[in-house]
Amino acid sequence: MHKPDSLALLLTLGAATLxxxxxxxxxxxxxxxxxxxxPQTSARGEIVPGAASKPAPAGRPADYTLPINTALASVPQPAAVDASxxxxxxxxxxxxxxxxxxxxxxWNDARNAALAAGIARSSYLPYISAAAMGGFQRGHSASPTTLGTLGVDASTHxxxxxxxxxxxLFDFGERANLVDATEQVSIAANIAFSAAHQKTIHEVSLAFxxxxxxxxxxxxxxQAMRNADAVLAAANARYQRGIGTVVEVAQATQNxxxxxxxxxxxxxxxxxxxLALVSAIGISPLSRPRIAAMPVRPFPPAVRAxxxxIVESAIARRPDVLAAYAAERASQARVKAAQASFLxxxxxxxxxxxxxxxxxITAIPPVGQQPPTVNLSGYRYGASVFLGVTVPIYDGGLRSAALAQARNDADSASARLTRAKEESVRQVVASQSALESSIAADEAARxxxxxxxxxxxxxxxxxxxxxxxxxxxxxxxxxxxxARNAAADAYSGALAAAATLALATASIGPDR
Known part of the structure; x- marks a missing residue:
């Protein structure tokens, strides 16, 4: 009567402990x-897991500074630039x-997408695995006899x-469509790689x-300082000759x-x-590259096409439109793969x-992603080859839901492509308008x-x-x-507008 109570108490204590x-x-x-x-820290100041090392001192101002990790107290090496x-x-x-x-x-994202395509293509190859298992088995059997129950202990190894x-061997195109989808995703990643370089060119150009x-x-x-000095010198000269006043000198001094x-x-x-230009380049400010002066030159007539x-040439090569098109094709391939899963x-x-x-031993249990090996031959040496067909009959609507999701994704991808085209037209028109206004402002400022x-x-x-x-x-x-500052800002703004239009038309480059 006491054993169940003791067991219940033991289980309760175990649950409370866990x-x-x-x-x-x-x-x-x-x-x-x-x-x-x-926090608790190591000898180098690195924060390590654990409870607070000590309570915060009472009655003193709160100090929320963190300990110094000496392993991180190093400045990245500046980029190698020619100081001359x-x-x-x-x-x-x-x-x-x-x-x-x-x-x-x-670049790494594009490489990972390419590796994903390679992983999908590897599904065409056979899966070969080797397994080895050794063990010891012990059993007890009992059988009734005229003399009573006879028990036998047996052990094997x-x-x-x-x-x-x-x-x-054959799946009605399911793997082929999955490979096509991953290859389209790889294309989209490569397009994103080019877009990242275009964005970098744009940001560096604007900062420049x-x-x-x-x-x-x-x-x-x-130059204005030299002009102010000249006015002040003239005021002092007029005052010393007796034809100027103290007020004139004071006004010139204030100016x-x-x-x-x-x-x-x-x-x-x-x-x-x-500093903003150096940050846009992506190098350390300690590099301190010298920047060449930019000559003032008129804008070419091509910017006023x-x-x-401009829209017709831009819409077909903008990275966002091309990436949206690749995503649409990938979604369509996934729909075909989901349809093939019913076959x-x-x-x-x-x-x-x-x-x-x-x-x-009749089976080797699964390990990780490796499936179990079952129906082993009872002989010392054994080999078996099977050719079969598997037909999906019922899975609780899993494949139907996956197909519905794939179709929804394809519909969304098509809508994103339409949206990308519309957005590209809007950006090109807005950038062209901004450029025309900037060029007019530059001419007026000059x-x-x-x-x-x-x-x-x-x-x-x-x-x-x-x-x-x-x-x-x-x-x-x-x-x-x-007026001179306005002219400098207007010319810089016109150049920035030209760079933005080049980005909007996906024609930006180091020489544009």
Whole structure:
């Protein structure tokens, strides 16, 4: 009567112990929601699993800084650049394509997709496996006799080695369609690889144009500084000759201080633009490549081609459209493969075995992905070959659901292709419109800068001759600075718009 109670108590204690093992993992989390986590660390500062090493000190400001892992305290080696060479845009793009981590990730994705296609093609080959198993068997049998029950203990031992072959010979195109689907996915991955390079070219180009604009603004403000110095010198000269006033000198001094502030800000913007360019390339800022100056040149007439011609040439080679087309074909192949799963399959199965000892083994259990080997021959040496047909009859609707999913995916893939085409047209039209506006703004900014230069020259000359005011000279100098900066920004914006249109039309490259 006490044995069942003891067994129940033992089972209850065991269950409680197992439950405690699961909830004890809460010690790995921070103990409180409003106190810092104090992790356990190794001798090198590496955070290791475990409960908090010590509670956070009470009454002191919360410190949420983490320990220093000395194994990570190393700066990546800067990219090898020629410190005496001024890099052009094409050279920076080439450097980005070889060092940017995004292009390598896209390359690895394409390689994995190619390997997936190879895995699918391997389904045409036979599956051959070898297995060996040795063991010891012990049994007890009992039989009634006239003298009572007679018990016999028996033990055997032995080993079995098996070489088996399984080969799917015919499946009504199921494997062929699966291979076709994986090959289309590989094509899509290769297209994504090209798209990653196009995106890298675009990002480096935009960063390069922004840096050139920032560099131009820095040079413009230096010229403005010289102009402000000239106005201040003229004001001081007029004051010393008794024809100027203290107010004129103060206004000229204020104008120079404002120009100096603009110069500091322009230099900071140039530094920020340089770091953004280095980041777009994908190299360490410690590399410090020298950037060549970009000459100002007019835009070619090709950028003003008709929108219909641009759209027709773009829609057929944009990576997103090509990838969507490959995805649609892959989905259609999966539908055919799902339909073929309803049809019979012809297979070949063979094995040869060798048994030693006295044990009787009828099957070798499965290991991992290897199926079990059953119906082994009871002879010391044995071999069997079977040719058979398997016909699916009922699976609870599993294949029907898989076919419905494949058809839904194919319908979605077709819709994505239509959407990609529509989006490509929208992007091309928007990019073309932006380019036309940017070119017009560039032309207007150039005219404004030319007029502002004429105004400043006249205002400064008039002030030096005593027929103009210092206010007019300062105003003309500030307007000239703004006009030149606007011209630099407009030219950079037009180049960026041209690069964006090239990306939208999938014609972007280092030489465009």
């Amino acid at each position: 439950a405690g093992c699961a909830t004890s993992s809460l010690d790995l989390a921070p103990p409180e929601p409003d106190r810092p986590w104090q 060479h001024d890099y052009l845009l094409a050279e920076l793009i080439d450097l980005a394509q070889s060092t940017n981590p995004l292009t390598r990730i896209a 032995g080993a079995v080695s098996v070489l088996s072959l399984q080969w799917l 144009y922004r840096y050139q604009a920032a560099r131009t603004r820095a040079g413009t403000v230096q 120079r201080a404002q120009t100096n502030l603009a110069m500091v800000q322009a230099q900071g913007s140039e530094t920020d633009a340089y 008709s929108i219909e011609q 019979p399959k012809v297979f070949l199965s063979a094995f040869t075995s060798y048994a030693s000892g006295t044990s009787g 005219a404004l800068a030319s007029a502002a230069q004429t105004t400043y020259d006249a205002a400064f000359a008039a002030y030096r001759r005593g027929v103009g005011s210092v206010t007019e000279a300062n105003l003309a100098q500030n307007q000239l600075l703004l």
